[in-house]
Amino acid sequence: MFKKFFSKIEQLLALSQSAFSPKQFIFLSSVLVGISSAIAVIILKTFAHWVFRFATYITIHTNFFKIGIIKILLPVIGIMLTVFVVKRFLGGTIEKGTSQILYAVAKKASIIPKKQMYAQIMTSSLTVGLGGSAGLESPIVVTGAAFGSNYAQRYKLQYKDRTLLIGCGVAAGIAAAFNAPIAGVLFAIEVLLVDVSISAFTPIMIAAATGALVSAIALDESILLNFPSRQTFNYHNMPYYILLGVFTGFVAVFYARNFQRTEHFFGHIRYPLYTKALIGASILALLIFIFPTLFGEGYESIRTLSGSDPGELMENTFFSGFRNNTWALLAFVGCSFMLKAFATGITLGSGGNGGNFAPSLFLGSYVGFFFSKLLNLIGLTNLPVGNFTMVGMAGILSGLFHAPLTAIFLIAEITGGYGLMIPLMIVASISFAISKRFETHSLDVKNLAKKGHAFTSNKDSNVLSTLETQSIIQTDYLKISPDENLEKLVDLISHSNQVIFPVVSTDNRLLGIVHFNDIREIIFNPYRVKYTLVKEIMVQPVAVVNPSNSMEIVMDKFEASKKAFLPVISDDKYYGFISKSVALEAYRTKLKSMTIE
Numbered sequence: 001m002f003k004k005f006f007s008k009i010e011q012l013l014a015l016s017q018s019a020f021s022p023k024q025f026i027f028l029s030s031v032l033v034g035i036s037s038a039i040a041v042i043i044l045k046t047f048a049h050w051v052f053r054f055a056t057y058i059t060i061h062t063n064f065f066k067i068g069i070i071k072i073l074l075p076v077i078g079i080m081l082t083v084f085v086v087k088r089f090l091g092g093t094i095e096k097g098t099s100q101i102l103y104a105v106a107k108k109a110s111i112i113p114k115k116q117m118y119a120q121i122m123t124s125s126l127t128v129g130l131g132g133s134a135g136l137e138s139p140i141v142v143t144g145a146a147f148g149s150n151y152a153q154r155y156k157l158q159y160k161d162r163t164l165l166i167g168c169g170v171a172a173g174i175a176a177a178f179n180a181p182i183a184g185v186l187f188a189i190e191v192l193l194v195d196v197s198i199s200a201f202t203p204i205m206i207a208a209a210t211g212a213l214v215s216a217i218a219l220d221e222s223i224l225l226n227f228p229s230r231q232t233f234n235y236h237n238m239p240y241y242i243l244l245g246v247f248t249g250f251v252a253v254f255y256a257r258n259f260q261r262t263e264h265f266f267g268h269i270r271y272p273l274y275t276k277a278l279i280g281a282s283i284l285a286l287l288i289f290i291f292p293t294l295f296g297e298g299y300e301s302i303r304t305l306s307g308s309d310p311g312e313l314m315e316n317t318f319f320s321g322f323r324n325n326t327w328a329l330l331a332f333v334g335c336s337f338m339l340k341a342f343a344t345g346i347t348l349g350s351g352g353n354g355g356n357f358a359p360s361l362f363l364g365s366y367v368g369f370f371f372s373k374l375l376n377l378i379g380l381t382n383l384p385v386g387n388f389t390m391v392g393m394a395g396i397l398s399g400l401f402h403a404p405l406t407a408i409f410l411i412a413e414i415t416g417g418y419g420l421m422i423p424l425m426i427v428a429s430i431s432f433a434i435s436k437r438f439e440t441h442s443l444d445v446k447n448l449a450k451k452g453h454a455f456t457s458n459k460d461s462n463v464l465s466t467l468e469t470q471s472i473i474q475t476d477y478l479k480i481s482p483d484e485n486l487e488k489l490v491d492l493i494s495h496s497n498q499v500i501f502p503v504v505s506t507d508n509r510l511l512g513i514v515h516f517n518d519i520r521e522i523i524f525n526p527y528r529v530k531y532t533l534v535k536e537i538m539v540q541p542v543a544v545v546n547p548s549n550s551m552e553i554v555m556d557k558f559e560a561s562k563k564a565f566l567p568v569i570s571d572d573k574y575y576g577f578i579s580k581s582v583a584l585e586a587y588r589t590k591l592k593s594m595t596i597e
Contacts, residue, residue, distance in 0.1 A: 030203035034210030037144035039173035066359035076281040078130025083351040110162035113393035116146035127352035133343035138355020146171030172211030174306040183410035184208035249434025252399025262345025280350020368392020398428035399435035402442035475576035482535035512538030
C-alpha cells in the first residue's frame with residue numbers, strides 16, 4: 001500500500017519536473033523536503049516526550065529509593081542499544097554533529113549518504129529519547145539535510161540546487177523543532193551555507209514555514225519549548241544584561257572545552273565498544289542519580305526553572321528536603337549547569353548519538369537563572385529572573401555555535417514576541433565576541449578545523465578551505481642543473497613558455513630558482529651567456545610550499561612573499577610550482593560554483 005502510494009508520488013514529481021520551470025520545481029521540492037523534516041521532528045520529539053513522561057510517572061509513584069530508578073536505567077539502556085544498532089545495522093560507525101553537512105557541501109558536492117535519512121533518527125531516539133544527556137536538534141538537522149540531498153540526487157539536480165535543498169531541510173528541521181521559522185532560516189544561512197544570494201531565501205523560507213506549520217498541527221504544544229509569559233523589559237537593567245553577556249561568553253568557552261575533552265577521552269579509551277559504552281553510561285547514570293535535571297534534553301526542567309516554582313527541580317532528588325531553601329536551589333542549579341558539559345560529553349563519547357543544541361539552551365537557561373537569582377539574593381538589585389533565564393539561552397547558543405542571529409530570533413520566537421529584543425541582541429553579541437576571542441571555531445566546526453577543513457564566517461577562508469593544494473600544483477616544469485651554462489637555459493626558454501626554472505641537484509633537491517625577468521639583460525649578452533653558470537645567477541626561494549599545506553596557508557605565503565610563483569617541496573625533494581594566477585582562477589571557479597542563486 002505504502003509502496004504504491006510513494007510510487008504515485010514519484011510519478012507525479014517526475015511529471016512536474018518536466019512541466020515546471022527549474023525554479024518552480026525547487027519551490028515544490030522545498031515544500032516536500034520541509035514536510036519530510038517535520039515528520040522526523042514529530043517522531044523524535046514525541047518519542048522523547050513520552051519517555052520522559054513515563055520516567056517521571058514511575059519516579060513519582062515508586063518507593064524504590066524514592067529517586068526514580070527508572071531514570072538511571074533508561075540512559076544506560078539507551079546508550080547500549082545505540083551502540084548495538086550502530087554496530088549491527090549501520091556499518092559500525094555514525095557521523096555526529098552538523099559539521100558533516102558542512103563537509104558534504106564543501107568536499108563531497110553536497111552528497112549526503114542515504115543512511116543518514118534514518119540513521120540519525122534511529123540512534124538519537126534511543127540515546128536522547130531514553131534519557132541520554134544530549135539534544136535531538138543536531139540529528140534532526142542532519143536528517144533534514146540528508147532528505148534534501150537525496151531528494152536532489154533522485155531528481156538529478158545540480159550542485160547548487162542540492163546545496164539549496166540541504167539548506168531547506170536544515171531550516172525546516174529547526175523551524176519544526178521550535179515552531180520558529182525565522183530561526184530556522186537564519187540557522188541554515190548563518191551556520192551551514194557558505195554563501196547564498198537573496199533569491200535563494202525564498203525556497204528556504206518556504207521549507208521553514210512548511211516545517212513549522214506541520215509541527216504546529218501535529219505536535220502538542222507541551223512538547224515544544226515555548227514561554228508565553230514573560231516580564232517587561234526595563235532599560236535600567238541594561239548593565240546587568242551586559243554582565244550576563246560576558247558571563248555566558250565565558251561559560252560557553254568552559255562548556256566547549258570540557259565537552260570536547262570529555263568526548264575525546266571516551267573516544268580514545270581502548271576498550272571493546274560495549275565495555276566502553278557501559279562504563280560511560282554508568283558514569284552518566286550516577287550523575288543523573290544525583291542531578292536528575294541532566295536526564296534527556298532537559299526542556300522540561302527549563303520550563304520548571306522559568307516558572308513560578310523553580311524549587312520543583314529538587315523534587316524526588318537527594319535534596320528534596322531543601323526545595324524551599326533558595327540558596328540550596330541556587331547551588332543545585334549551579335552544579336547542574338557545570339556538570340552538563342561532562343554529561344553530554346560522556347553521552348556522545350561513550351557511543352550515544354545526539355547534539356549540543358538542546359544542551360546549549362539548557363545551559364543558557366540555568367546560567368541566566370543562576371546569575372540573576374544570585375544578584376537578587378545578595379541584595380545588589382531586583383532583576384526579573386524569568387527574563388534573564390530566557391536571555392541566557394541566547395547567550396550560550398550564540399557563544400557555542402557562533403550564531404548570534406539564530407540565537408536572537410530563536411529565543412524571540414519561542415518567547416512569543418520581540419519584547420526582549422534589545423537584551424537578546426546585547427547578550428548574544430557580547431557572548432559571541434568573547435567566545436570568538438578564545439575559540440576561533442564554533443563547537444561543531446572545531447573537529448573539522450583540526451583536520452584542516454575549517455569553515456568560518458570569513459567567506460574567503462571558507463572557499464579556500466574547499467580547494468585542494470595538490471590539484472593546482474604544476475609538476476611539468478623543465479629543470480636545469482646548477483653546473484650548466486646559460487646557453488642551456490636560453491635553449492630551454494626558447495622551447496617553452498616557462499618564465500621560472502627550478503635548479504636541482506642530481507638527487508632532485510631544489511638548490512635555487514631562476515626567473516626569466518631577473519636574467520633578461522644577461523641572456524642578450526653572448527659572452528656572459530657562454531661563460532656564466534646557472535649556479536651563479538640562481539636565487540634562493542623566498543618561500544616554499546608543501547603539498548599538505550592548506551590553500552589558505554599557500555595564499556598567505558603568496559601575500560607575504562609578493563611572488564607570482566612558489567616552489568613545492570615534498571620529502572625534501574623538488575616537486576613542482578604553484579602559480580598565483582592559477583590559484584586565483586581556481587578560487588574564482590570554486591566561488592562561482594558555491595554561490596547559491
